[in-house]
Amino acid sequence: MTTVASPIAGNLVTEPGRPRSPGWLRSGRWSGFLVGLALPVAVALGWEAVVALGWNSGRLLPPPSVILRTFAALAENGALAQHAWATLWRVAAGFALGVAAGTLLGALTGYSLVANRVLDPTLQALRAIPSIAWVPLFILWLGIFEASKVALIAVGVFFPVYLGLMGAILSVDRKIVEVGRVFRLSGPAMVRRILLPAVLPAYVTSLRAGLGLGWMFVVAAEFMGASVGLGYLLVDGQQLGKPAQIVAAIIAFAILGKATDSLLGAATAPLLRWEVGFGARR
Amino acid sequence: MLTLERISKTYAGAVHALEGVTLGVELGEIVAIVGGSGCGKSTLLRIVAGLDRPSAGRVLLDGAEVTGPHEEIGIVFQEPRLFPWLTVSENVGFGLADRHRADRERIVADALARVGLAEKAGAWPRQLSGGQAQRAAIARSLVTRPEVLLLDEPFSALDAFTRIDLQDHLLELWADTSPKPTLIVVTHDVEEAVALADRIVVMRPHPGRTQAEIAVRLPRPRDRQSRAFEDVKRDVLATLNTSLVRAAAE
Numbered sequence: 241m242t243t244v245a246s247p248i249a250g251n252l253v254t255e256p257g258r259p260r261s262p263g264w265l266r267s268g269r270w271s272g273f274l275v276g277l278a279l280p281v282a283v284a285l286g287w288e289a290v291v292a293l294g295w296n297s298g299r300l301l302p303p304p305s306v307i308l309r310t311f312a313a314l315a316e317n318g319a320l321a322q323h324a325w326a327t328l329w330r331v332a333a334g335f336a337l338g339v340a341a342g343t344l345l346g347a348l349t350g351y352s353l354v355a356n357r358v359l360d361p362t363l364q365a366l367r368a369i370p371s372i373a374w375v376p377l378f379i380l381w382l383g384i385f386e387a388s389k390v391a392l393i394a395v396g397v398f399f400p401v402y403l404g405l406m407g408a409i410l411s412v413d414r415k416i417v418e419v420g421r422v423f424r425l426s427g428p429a430m431v432r433r434i435l436l437p438a439v440l441p442a443y444v445t446s447l448r449a450g451l452g453l454g455w456m457f458v459v460a461a462e463f464m465g466a467s468v469g470l471g472y473l474l475v476d477g478q479q480l481g482k483p484a485q486i487v488a489a490i491i492a493f494a495i496l497g498k499a500t501d502s503l504l505g506a507a508t509a510p511l512l513r514w515e516v517g518f519g520a521r522r
Numbered sequence: 523m524l525t526l527e528r529i530s531k532t533y534a535g536a537v538h539a540l541e542g543v544t545l546g547v548e549l550g551e552i553v554a555i556v557g558g559s560g561c562g563k564s565t566l567l568r569i570v571a572g573l574d575r576p577s578a579g580r581v582l583l584d585g586a587e588v589t590g591p592h593e594e595i596g597i598v599f600q601e602p603r604l605f606p607w608l609t610v611s612e613n614v615g616f617g618l619a620d621r622h623r624a625d626r627e628r629i630v631a632d633a634l635a636r637v638g639l640a641e642k643a644g645a646w647p648r649q650l651s652g653g654q655a656q657r658a659a660i661a662r663s664l665v666t667r668p669e670v671l672l673l674d675e676p677f678s679a680l681d682a683f684t685r686i687d688l689q690d691h692l693l694e695l696w697a698d699t700s701p702k703p704t705l706i707v708v709t710h711d712v713e714e715a716v717a718l719a720d721r722i723v724v725m726r727p728h729p730g731r732t733q734a735e736i737a738v739r740l741p742r743p744r745d746r747q748s749r750a751f752e753d754v755k756r757d758v759l760a761t762l763n764t765s766l767v768r769a770a771a772e
Contacts, residue, residue, distance in 0.1 A: 415599070416603060416605065418573060418599075418603075419603050422591050423617045424592075429619075434605070437605070440607075514607045514646050
């Protein structure tokens with residue numbers, strides 16, 4: 241905050257502005273993390289106290305200690321790992337397929353005007369269909385086991401990747417491409433040395449958006465009939481009236497979703513060191 | 523020797539950008555092209571660079587027709603157009619991909635030292651000032667040692683001090699190189715044209731044509747405050763005014 245000396249000797253005029261926030265709210269990355277943690281921890285402790293004091297039975301929303309016990313019990317007998325692996329495998333397979341298709345078609349429609357004219361209208365029309373609407377058809381075609389689930393997740397992942405990559409290629413700065421022409425780059429060299437690095441930031445963003453949708457769609461896929469998976473834990477918890485199991489599964493989803501997103505972010509960060517503010521954001 | 527033979531350019535939609543422009547430039551000569559907006563001076567430069575094709579006429583470099591980007595013709599644009607994902611030294615070495623690594627690193631280090639960016643070698647383009655970025659762009663065009671370097675309003679986005687600094691710097695680079703490259707500078711800054719060029723081509727618009735050629739017979743380094751410098755400047759401005767008046771009258 242700047243201070244300006246007023247003409248009157250010894251009198252300082254401070255600039256008006258936002259009220260000063262206390263120091264502990266502003267400084268440091270870790271303190272920022274702790275500040276963010278304060279609200280959920282307070283709510284959890286509050287609910288724990290409400291149930292412990294007998295003001296609420298905690299039957300519909302179990303207190304944190306019960307959820308933690310359920311989580312520990314599921315982890316101990318290996319059930320949690322088994323369900324988590326099943327879900328993780330489905331997301332991974334669907335993500336891989338969706339990314340492969342999205343990348344291929346996105347690159348094609350971004351690079352070639354003809355491909356764009358032929359393919360993009362159809363794909364945009366398909367995008368207008370809510371993806372869950374495919375479920376009955378996928379079950380008819382692919383059966384009720386893994387294939388239909390992976391297909392649904394792949395559809396969810398496909399669109400953000402396709403749109404992200406196509407848009408990124410179409411919006412590559414023509415002026416930069418022209419520099420490549422001046423240096424007489426061949427077609428493949430132009431792709432490798434200019435187009436690829438230019439679209440990478442937007443592509444990575446679209447991969448992360450796709451991964452997020454992948455986690456959303458795996459829940460839908462597991463709702464449509466699964467005997468294993470975190471989504472199965474949700475359905476099972478609902479049918480047998482075990483809210484602690486539902487919340488435990490939700491927490492597992494949150495942890496896995498965040499972990500895979502961080503992993504993707506960390507894996508791609510070295511490629512994006514040049515981006516403005518990329519280092520500053522995390 | 524670079525020769526432009528009756529270059530004409532008509533865009534689809536019948537925009538007549540250039541009409542029969544003829545120009546010969548000797549190796550090592552510095553030619554400035556000045557003119558009001560719409561006189562097609564940038565279009566002319568893009569045709570020489572091989573980025574656009576003329577509707578009629580041809581560009582010859584040492585007797586051979588130029589039909590596309592040419593290894594002996596480099597260009598510096600108004601914006602630096604550095605690749606944001608490459609460091610400054612990687613940018614400068616962009617055109618040397620087919621050289622051996624050690625070779626390339628030596629040439630790039632040398633080029634960066636010459637443009638005064640030695641300590642910025644590992645920096646990202648976004649960390650450079652406007653003037654530094656344009657120096658890097660000039661270095662990138664010069665490392666391949668082209669016979670002809672085209673500059674399209676290269677300093678117009680810079681502040682006045684940086685602009686004069688870079689004009690002087692460009693002349694130093696030109697003088698230090700042997701054989702000296704041919705420089706063709708498109709500008710709307712008359713002082714820049716007089717400071718740099720051996721010869722100034724004044725163009726007039728609608729369609730773009732050559733109005734006059736003015737030889738600048740001032741010794742280098744040139745004193746921008748001298749009477750002789752002012753005289754040439756006034757001469758060019760007068761010609762430029764006539765060209766605009768005539769264009770308006772037609």
